[in-house]
Amino acid sequence: MSVATHETPVTAGATPRPKKKRGPDRRPGLSRSLPYLLLAPAVLLELLIHIIPMLVGIWMSFVKLTKFFIANWSAAPWAGFDNYKVAVDINNAVGEGLLKSFGVTIIFSAVTLALSWALGMAAAVALQPAFKGRSIVRTLFLVPYALPAYAGILTWNFMLQRDTGAVNHVLVDNLGLTSDRPFWLIGGNALISLITVAVWKLWTFAFLTLMAGLQSIPNDVYEAASVDGAGLVRQWRHITLPSLRPVNLVLVLVLFLWTFSDFNTPYVLFGTAQPPAGDLITFHIYNASFLTWNFGSGAAMSVLLLIFLMIVTGAYLLVTGRRSRRA
């Protein structure tokens, strides 16, 4: 993902040349093969855990791998593009379900990303100048990120219960906003809950990254600006934001990829009773595979998701890359 952005600034010219000079006159054979030896364990593991399984997954998407064949794979008939046709045919129930889930995921991903970034930025800016207790606050803000995902989500699940949950206790009993206890884990509100929980966990990552980025902006830049009479908002727009650009480029992409393929949040929050409004796409595919035993169809949906993510990421890198070159 964030690779390509990393690729650009690497000081490719400066680094290896001295070594090239030095290498050959000492141990030529080793020097040439050394980088490959260093990479070998990583490559082998990536092949085993990521690449080969993905290729097998792609193969699965082209066979009719239903419950009649999962015990004997080699007998599964070739399906060609049938699995894909069913998945993208929005006039049939399966395709329609996938499309709806895709729509829900886009909303979820966009809102979660925007909120996480906004909250992370707000907190990072607030904590930029030193003050008493800053490190305590910063430590506190990092707890949701440090917490294992399922522990945090289970707590939210408990809080979002209709009759016994803390959220309704606040809204109905303490504040008296409504007399009717709303549902948070079923119906339309489920999406709000899902976003809240995801933001709770993710904004602190945005905060962490942005805070780190802010540390690299020298303080006198701000001082000079305020001497010139620039207000806080202008300082933020003209100094903070442009300086954080490289951080933001990576952060937004990472947040997008994480939210779009988020599985833990819906899986732990809803269990087996997931509402349509909270039907995120990886969860949808998981159910399509394991609940209806149609692994071929599930694999086809995953491949479509992968293609989508690749296109978006590629386009993103292309656009941002071009713009930064121009700038």
Place this chain on the structure above:
Amino acid sequence: MRDTKGFKIYRAVVLAVLGLFVLVPLYVMVTSSMKPLSDVQGAFTWWPSNLTLDPFVDMWRTVPLARYFVNSTIVSVAATAFSVAIAILAAFAVSRFRFRGRTVFSTTVLSTQMFPGVLFLLPLFLIFVNINNSTGVQLVGTRLGLIITYLTFSLPFSIWMLAGYFDSIPRELDEAALVDGCGPMGALWRVVLPAARPGVIAVAIYSFMTAWGEVLFASVMTTEANRTLSVGLRQYSTQTNVYWNQIMAAALVVSIPVVIGFLLAQRHFVAGVTAGAVK
């Protein structure tokens, strides 16, 4: 300069709102873990009226939590150790050598972060079974299988972050080491690694958290023998009851080691992330 009144108000508001947002769930988790079962099943109360520590005792009995704890610890520690070691080697190669396939390697490895887990969950399971059948190495239902899987999950990000970190270390230092008669590995060990310690710590934290919190693969790849906490916690919802107080107590207890570890080392994590992201 920015100690204006406007900024102070802004800061107070942000800290109050976000502080509440962060704290309330933590508060609920802690207090609910100290309530009797009947209280957590009834209407929510901010103050526990009957304080009890029983959930912290009972939780070890309802579910074999201690065993899951051991499993999670072994798996996460081993995955972290291997992941960091392998990532250091790969990042060193990417940062300090120019070789054929370097770009292909970095791009491919990082793009694996995009693969939806559901796509390769079942194939990976099958490959593990085949390895078992052909070599006798048991990977399904063992900690070894989880360790290999998890260490690979954190590998791409770790390599990327460390390569960025290594890039920020002046090459003159390596050269000095080379002049002193060290080989490239000696330079890595004596010069680059010590200078990159914050980055290594950051990567280690990241790997550990990845392994400690993974749910999807654990739900398929674990059996009773190697079940980890992430799926073990679900078992507090039994056929007869949902033990909310024990769930909260267990969630609290399994979080404490990670949270403390993370907070202790957070400065390095920040530095590591910065080096990776900002250049």
Place this chain on the structure above:
Amino acid sequence: MRLRSLVAAVAVSALGISLAACGGSDSGDSSGGGGGGDATLTYWASNQGTSLDNDKQVLTPVLEKFTQETGVKVNLEVIGWNDLQTRIQTAITSGQAPDVVNIGNTWAASLQATDAFLPFDGDAMTAIGGKDKFVPTALATGGKEGTDPTSVPLYGLAYGLYYNKAMFQQAGLQPPKTWEEMVAAAKKLTNPAKNQWGMALAAGSYTENVHFAFINAAQNKSEWFNAEGKPTFTSDGNVQGVLRYLDLMQKDKVANPSNAQYDNGTKAVNDFATKKVAMVINQNNANSSIVANGMKPGEYGVVPFPAPAGGEQVASHVAGINLSIFKTTKNKDAALKFVKYMTDAPTQTTLGKPFASLPVLKDAKPAFTSDAAEAATFSDIYNTKSKPLPLVPAEDQYESTVGKAMNSMFAKIATGGTVTADEVKAALKTAEDQVAASS
């Protein structure tokens, strides 16, 4: 775990991937089976008791006795319901399976279709004691009609309508014999202002919901699949049956809308045990939860879940747990012995009480309760008023699609919407299309 073996494993898999991709079943290794010496069986048991640990405690002495009698060791793993289906799927897919496994009997026909399980044909059936020892309806759940079953009943379960005796007495009510009486009684015992409700429904659990879709439709003499195994979800009887059940919350308002969030039967039973509701429909294994949550055995009664006047007397599906043997077993004889042992009268009696199950054997007395009337009621329901869920390969999809459709409709009702017969029909049509598309 040494690095060398790790690297070796990686290398081997990289080279052998062409085999890995499609060699799934042929070299299957039963994980428990060691060659030579005394046979060892691996047994996956489902969660029947109050916790996984409780199951283990109950089963261990039973398994030890089996080892004493036969010399066959049994490796037990108890698996929670959340994980059981996935674990069975991966076991089938990979061929790395236990020898004997518990399945929800409603999955029997679906699992049979995978061809991963040993059919209990003539010889195998004789080896486990012959088919005549089982209650016929229970055995009928073992697989598709007209085939050799791939599973045999182990624990029998049936739905009953539990009612709070004191509440009924105070309100001057008799236990209901028809649907109409049940609704009337529930209405009388509902008082939302006091948070008192006539009934509790596990309306957020798709498995529970689909059972009631099935039972209510069966009371209307309606079927979900035709003789060719094609789905017929949208028939009038099915739509009306589903709507009747939904109306408990929607029109009759005898169930707390919160029930739409109850994602397992346990929560509804807890409400009953803590006396927040007067009635709950649950399987007979609810007894242990009821008692665990503070209600005494004499405080509740059980009657069959009633059909509307003039309807078919179906009070339950034939619920329960079946036993299957994986074809990949290397210890077929030992596995058959084990199945025989588990389904013989003494074991049935021993396990009947802690797991609150009905015996699956003819002429056996239920041991799960000391209340003779309750035992008689459940035996009657199980033996004469239950009908198996559709015995077709697509049964699992029926469960998930129709069940989830009902979850959504309950959610809509609970959040203030209404669901009409047309909408029920449309939802069932979508479910039907999903089943048709993936079969």
